[in-house]
């Protein structure tokens with residue numbers, strides 16, 4: 001385990017350190033969060049769930065419109081509904097997630113015109129969920145592999161809302177509980193180098 005050069009108290013876990021190297025000394029929370037497919041059967045209390053969604057409430061948004069919405073599935077009945085639109089390869093593991101949350105965004109401004117930032121802002125809300133969950137000792141994984149039209153119909157989502165990802169949320173489970181194919185992929189992954197994402201000045 002190491003601490004960063006900036007004196008943060010938090011440490012990078014050994015498992016993460018083996019797979020992820022920061023090029024600059026970011027807070028360890030950015031490396032330690034990684035998406036899980038394995039979840040413990042342990043319940044996520046409402047206090048914990050709403051604390052995680054509270055973090056998203058404070059995400060920045062264009063004109064402070066807060067276009068994000070969260071459809072929460074925590075009862076067996078609600079989660080089974082979600083499974084009707086999640087694609088089979090994702091059903092295999094999301095079926096064990098204690099909570100599923102569909103992130104939506106309202107596409108329109110108050111004057112009825114398009115809010116061009118609705119998806120960008122919903123992305124900020126998702127990031128807040130992922131990091132707050134991690135800080136509370138939980139894991140998340142976003143799922144884009146689901147049938148949007150079916151989800152819209154099953155959950156009766158109005159046309160002026162866009163559907164983004166389903167978030168699987170819970171306490172990280174043992175890798176061994178997954179199929180062999182998923183076990184192999186149950187690891188913190190890497191990133192391309194920072195300079196491949198930065199365009200200085202203009203393209």
Ligand SMILES: Cc1cc2nc3c(=O)[nH]c(=O)nc-3n(C[C@H](O)[C@H](O)[C@H](O)COP(=O)(O)O)c2cc1C
Nearest residue numbers: 033034035036090141142143144145146165188189
């Ligand atoms: C919008 C979005 C959609 C995703 N869809 C899926 C999915 O359908 N199935 C899956 O197993 N993981 C999915 N992921 C998880 C990504 O593969 C994962 O976040 C990425 O590999 C980076 O790994 P990390 O989150 O562990 O850092 C999705 C992530 C995002 C943000």
